[in-house]
Amino acid sequence: QLQLQESGPGLVKPSEILSLTCAVSGGSISSSLHYWAWIRRPPGKGLEWIGSIYYRGNTEYNPSLESRVAFSIDTSKNQFSMTFNSLTAADTAHYYCARRGQRSIDYWGQGTLVIVSS
Amino acid sequence: IQMTQSPSSLSASVGDRVTIACRASQGITNDLAWYQQKPGRAPKPLIYSASNLQSGVPSRFSGSGSGTDFTLTISGLQPEDFATYFCLQDHKYPLTFGGGTEVVI
Numbered sequence: 267q268l269q270l271q272e273s274g275p276g277l278v279k280p281s282e283i284l285s286l287t288c289a290v291s292g293g294s295i296s297s298s299l300h301y302w303a304w305i306r307r308p309p310g311k312g313l314e315w316i317g318s319i320y321y322r323g324n325t326e327y328n329p330s331l332e333s334r335v336a337f338s339i340d341t342s343k344n345q346f347s348m349t350f351n352s353l354t355a356a357d358t359a360h361y362y363c364a365r366r367g368q369r370s371i372d373y374w375g376q377g378t379l380v381i382v383s384s
Numbered sequence: 385i386q387m388t389q390s391p392s393s394l395s396a397s398v399g400d401r402v403t404i405a406c407r408a409s410q411g412i413t414n415d416l417a418w419y420q421q422k423p424g425r426a427p428k429p430l431i432y433s434a435s436n437l438q439s440g441v442p443s444r445f446s447g448s449g450s451g452t453d454f455t456l457t458i459s460g461l462q463p464e465d466f467a468t469y470f471c472l473q474d475h476k477y478p479l480t481f482g483g484g485t486e487v488v489i
Binding site for chain 2: 303312314315317328329366369370373374375
């Protein structure tokens, strides 16, 4: 059974950089059939797709966030990561990593709450 | 692509038939998925390609539609179905979600 697990700080100060990592187990991140995504949900709001990365390093970002976000992938460790800069309180959210394939987004991590506050 | 979901909230009882609508601002063929989310939990995939059930999802869940108009139907609401439901278009980047429908008792 595929599992995804996010890790990173729960509290970040405004203007600092957020780094999150998603460890994938039970399957290979080098699958040619899948993309690996980051999605967030601010408190009281809906879900927002941040972007995705392919095992070869190809990326797609949400244009609304593209100037502040960057993805990377480490196939040797079976994990992928996100850095997010210029944080404000509006970036407080549950952040999820997920897998996207022929069945759309079919696996999600449990999510990690990131609070942006001084 | 904007995804408009309705209603934003609905009240229902166990055993009821519930229908949730999702409308895309442009045609997305059948590239529409549905998710269920409970507080503090990750979204659970329900439906992909508008009408296909994900593995392990009860048959009381069904999806229909193509182009711009889609529906999620729960036939015979169960206590564990009280949650928030989201649609997702994965036809074109950036992927976009509907605003969500909260199903309450």
